[in-house]
Amino acid sequence: xxxxxxxxxxxxxxxxxxxxxxxxxxxxxxxxxxxxxxxxxxxxxxxxxxxxxxxxxxxxxxxxxxxxxxxxxxxxxxxxxxxxxxxxxxxxxxxxxxxxxxxxxxxxxxxxxxxxxxxxxxxxxxxxxxxxxxxxxxxxxxxxxxxxxxxxxxxxxxxxxxxxxxxxxxxxxxxxxxxxxxxxxxxxxxxxxxxxxxxxxxxxxxxxxxxxxxxxxxxxxxxxxxxxxxxxxxxxxxxxxxxxxxxxxxxxxxxxxxxxxxxxxxxxxxxxxxxxxxxxxxxxxxxxxx
Amino acid sequence: xxxxxxxxxxxxxxxxxxxxxxxxxxxxxxxxxxxxxxxxxxxxxxxxxxxxxxxxxxxxxxxxxxxxxxxxxxxxxxxxxxxxxxxxxxxxxxxxxxxxxxxxxxxxxxxxxxxxxxxxxxxxxxxxxxxxxxxxxxxxxxxxxxxxxxxxxxxxxxxxxxxxxxxxxxxxxxxxxxxxxxxxxxxxxxxxxxxxxxxxxxxxxxxxxxxxxxxxxxxxxxxxxxxxxxxxxxxxxxxxxxxxxxxxxxxxxxxxxxxxxxxxxxxxxxxxxxxxxxxxxxxxxxxxxx
Numbered sequence: 186x187x188x189x190x191x192x193x194x195x196x197x198x199x200x201x202x203x204x205x206x207x208x209x210x211x212x213x214x215x216x217x218x219x220x221x222x223x224x225x226x227x228x229x230x231x232x233x234x235x236x237x238x239x240x241x242x243x244x245x246x247x248x249x250x251x252x253x254x255x256x257x258x259x260x261x262x263x264x265x266x267x268x269x270x271x272x273x274x275x276x277x278x279x280x281x282x283x284x285x286x287x288x289x290x291x292x293x294x295x296x297x298x299x300x301x302x303x304x305x306x307x308x309x310x311x312x313x314x315x316x317x318x319x320x321x322x323x324x325x326x327x328x329x330x331x332x333x334x335x336x337x338x339x340x341x342x343x344x345x346x347x348x349x350x351x352x353x354x355x356x357x358x359x360x361x362x363x364x365x366x367x368x369x370x371x372x373x374x375x376x377x378x379x380x381x382x383x384x385x386x387x388x389x390x391x392x393x394x395x396x397x398x399x400x401x402x403x404x405x406x407x408x409x410x411x412x413x414x415x416x417x418x419x420x421x422x423x424x425x426x427x428x429x430x431x432x433x434x435x436x437x438x439x440x441x442x443x444x445x446x447x448x449x450x451x452x453x454x455x456x457x458x459x460x461x462x463x464x465x466x467x468x469x470x471x472x473x474x475x
Numbered sequence: 476x477x478x479x480x481x482x483x484x485x486x487x488x489x490x491x492x493x494x495x496x497x498x499x500x501x502x503x504x505x506x507x508x509x510x511x512x513x514x515x516x517x518x519x520x521x522x523x524x525x526x527x528x529x530x531x532x533x534x535x536x537x538x539x540x541x542x543x544x545x546x547x548x549x550x551x552x553x554x555x556x557x558x559x560x561x562x563x564x565x566x567x568x569x570x571x572x573x574x575x576x577x578x579x580x581x582x583x584x585x586x587x588x589x590x591x592x593x594x595x596x597x598x599x600x601x602x603x604x605x606x607x608x609x610x611x612x613x614x615x616x617x618x619x620x621x622x623x624x625x626x627x628x629x630x631x632x633x634x635x636x637x638x639x640x641x642x643x644x645x646x647x648x649x650x651x652x653x654x655x656x657x658x659x660x661x662x663x664x665x666x667x668x669x670x671x672x673x674x675x676x677x678x679x680x681x682x683x684x685x686x687x688x689x690x691x692x693x694x695x696x697x698x699x700x701x702x703x704x705x706x707x708x709x710x711x712x713x714x715x716x717x718x719x720x721x722x723x724x725x726x727x728x729x730x731x732x733x734x735x736x737x738x739x740x741x742x743x744x745x746x747x748x749x750x751x752x753x754x755x756x757x758x759x760x761x762x763x764x765x
Contacts, residue, residue, distance in 0.1 A: 203621025207640055212620055212629035264586065269578035288559035292582065293629050296554065297620030299586065303593050304615035307608045317607050318597045325594035330502055330587030331493025339502035339583050350497055 188233045192226055195248040196255060199305045215286040215294045219259045224277055227460065228359055229255040231385060232367040234456045235378050238449035239371035243316075249309035250320060250366035253302035257328045258359060260298035263291050265338065271415065276407050299328065311370075319369040327362025334359055341417055348418045352390045353383070360386030377445040381453075384440035385460065388433045392464035394419040395429050430465065437461040478523045482516060485538040486545060489595045505576040505584045509549045514567055517750065518649055519545040521675060522657040524746045525668050528739035529661035533606075539599035540610060540656035543592035547618045548649060550588035553581050555628065561705065566697050589618065601660075609659040617652025624649055631707055638708045642680045643673070650676030667735040671743075674730035675750065678723045682754035684709040685719050720755070727751040 186194075200220060204213055229251035236247040266273040266281040267288060273281050283291035306320050328334045337355025340346050364382035368375040398421040400409045412419040420429050440457050444450055476484075490510060494503055519541035526537040556563040556571040557578060563571050573581035596610050618624045627645025630636050654672035658665040688711040690699045702709040710719050730747050734740055 203616075203619060205621055207626070207644075208621050209626055209629040209633050211632050212626065216620060260586075264582055267579075267582065269582060287632065289557075290629065290632055292554055292557065292559060292585075293620070293625045295582075296550075296585065296589065296618070297625040297629075299589050300615045300619040300623065300625065303611050304619060307611035307615060314608055315604050317611070318604055321593050321597035321607070321611055325590045325597060326493075328586070329493060329590040329594060330506060330583070331495055331498050333590065335583045335587040335590065336497070336499055336502065339499040339580065339587075342501050342577065342580055343499050354497075 188230055189226070191248065192229050192233065192251055192255070193223075195252045196220060196223075199252045199256065199301060202301065202304065202308070211286065212290060212293060212297070215282055215290045216297060218279075218285060219263050219282050219294050219298060220256065222277065223255070223259075225463075226255060227389065228258055228363040230456075231360060231382060232363040234449075234453055235364045235367035235381075236371055238444075238447045238453045239368055239373040240448055242371050243311055243313060246309045246311040246313070246316065246320075246370040247367055249305050250324075250363070250370050253306050253320075253324055254327070254359060254363045254366065256298045256302040256305070257324065257334070260295040260302075261328070261334045261338075261359075263298070264295040267291060270338070271408075271411055273408055273411075313370075313372065316369055316372070319375075320366050323362045323365045323369065323375075327358045332358060333362075341415065346418050348420075348423060351418060352387065352420070356390035356393070357383050357386035360389065373447070374445070377443055380443035381440045384436045384443065385457065388436040388440075388461060388464060391420040391424075391429050391433050391436075394421050395426065397421075399426060433461060433465060478520055479516070481538065482519050482523065482541055482545070483513075485542045486510060486513075489542045489546065489591060492591065492594065492598070501576065502580060502583060502587070505572055505580045506587060508569075508575060509553050509572050509584050509588060510546065512567065513545070513549075515753075516545060517679065518548055518653040520746075521650060521672060522653040524739075524743055525654045525657035525671075526661055528734075528737045528743045529658055529663040530738055532661050533601055533603060536599045536601040536603070536606065536610075536660040537657055539595050540614075540653070540660050543596050543610075543614055544617070544649060544653045544656065546588045546592040546595070547614065547624070550585040550592075551618070551624045551628075551649075553588070554585040557581060560628070561698075561701055563698055563701075603662065606659055606662070609665075610656050613652045613655045613659065613665075617648045622648060623652075631705065636708050638710075638713060641708060642677065642710070646680035646683070647673050647676035650679065663737070664735070667733055670733035671730045671747075674726045674733065675747065678726040678730075678751060678754060681710040681714075681719050681723055681726075684711050685716065687711075689716060723751060723755060 232251040232254055263282045265271055266276055267283055274284050275281060282294055326333055330336055332354050337351060340351040360382040361379050364378040365375040368378045397409050397412050424432055441454055444453060522541040522544055531537060553572045555561055556566055557573055564574050565571055572584055616623055620626055622644050627641060630641040650672040651669050654668040655665040658668045687699050687702050714722055731744055734743060
């Protein structure tokens with residue numbers, strides 16, 4: 186089974202976990218729309234790639250990690266799109282959850298997906314239940330109010346915003362959680378994977394800033410120009426367009442240099458290359474068109 | 476240390492957990508206002524009472540359970556008060572979080588408190604790390620989209636609402652989580668405690684419906700008449716005022732009958748009596764005034 190098939194199957198199973206007759210039907214529909222069809226699923230694919238590099242010794246637990254990370258990412262998108270944040274009408278080329286199902290259900294979908302993420306972790310069959318504590322902690326920190334997703338969004342409400350802390354919390358933290366959780370699930374040392382993920386996360390955030398600054402909304406399936414419209418700091422403002430491209434290239438090298446010796450190292454180098462190549466031509470194409 | 480002192484100290488420690496310089500300061504202030512000063516803290520007190528009845532053999536883990544349940548309860552209040560739900564301007568006699576800090580921070584505070592709840596569980600020192608899975612699962616189900624808090628709120632968006640499932644999800648689920656988690660943390664059988672908690676939760680919800688139907692907002696520190704205003708089902712509509720009082724008395728007997736034999740049984744009977752006595756005179760007073 187390839188990684189995409191494996192991931193989509195695991196996500197479907199997770200959504201079905203509590204899809205009992207007792208679940209309110211409108212909420213069920215909204216939960217589904219928040220997760221399917223997905224975007225790039227980059228964070229869970231990073232988890233699967235790290236697990237493969239570490240021998241993928243606990244596949245059910247790794248699946249749970251990948252799913253949990255993606256559910257939290259989807260939750261953050263639903264809440265970010267709300268009128269009190271980006272007030273976005275569409276996402277992935279379709280109406281956002283609050284436009285399709287109402288603001289109140291969108292708030293609940295976000296909360297419900299976070300809860301489901303932890304439930305999926307706790308239910309995963311594993312020979313190593315003692316690893317659960319590390320997984321729950323890593324995910325909670327990755328989405329949390331201190332240096333996770335919530336902190337990243339909250340920096341946008343501050344007058345003085347430290348760009349590095351803001352980007353690391355807003356994007357890097359969940360990439361780090363994905364890689365760390367996969368390593369912990371496989372019983373590997375998490376530290377080198379945290380550095381790899383931090384570099385990938387930063388590259389991804391810069392590509393996102395580039396797309397927002399110079400892209401076309403029709404190509405991206407979501408509105409552009411949001412950083413300027415919402416007076417948010419952006420790597421493009423700090424580095425310029427050329428500097429931002431150069432930084433993505435440098436981050437690819439940083440990620441490769443941080444890779445530990447492991448059975449699946451070659452596979453992970455290939456995966457990193459593909460991810461960065463997808464980020465770059467897309468952003469370069471946008472820059473040419475823009 | 477009495478239960479209130481123990482609980483408030485544990486909550487303060489939890490909020491301080493990630494209160495590093497890296498946390499956005501406005502978010503920190505909003506998180507604090509969502510948790511302090513508290514309301515009745517009934518759910519975490521239930522957890523402590525159940526733990527005491529079970530011998531309180533793992534106090535640090537029990538504290539984490541009590542804190543995690545209360546943080547999730549506070550998160551749900553912050554989200555429930557949002558304009559797209561109750562649109563409440565005040566809570567516990569003070570401005571609601573979105574009124575004081577803005578809607579976007581209120582959404583983030585709810586998300587951040589849920590994440591923190593799971594982080595607290597995962598960080599709790601314990602001799603029994605294998606119990607963590609049961610705790611995470613119980614909390615996730617208690618707040619989740621299938622039959623937890625999120626499902627309870629989502630029933631309000633449906634045309635046909637099954638009152639028992641709605642009340643059990645909206646209120647009972649987190650009472651059940653509190654009791655089950657305390658029992659699991661102490662290595663006790665969770666099943667009888669689930670029944671005890673279900674009865675206490677239902678009594679609490681009926682008292683809340685009574686207060687909303689016949690109370691005064693000045694006494695309660697929050698708006699009344701919300702069930703009628705938001706066309707929500709209420710036990711008062713189904714049972715009438717007298718019937719609702721009678722049901723609370725019956726539920727006290729049900730809870731006592733479900734209590735298992737345990738060292739702290741007598742203490743728990745006293746605690747149940749005090750809780751129900753506080754619910755009843757308050758509601759009766761409201762009924763006389765109303």
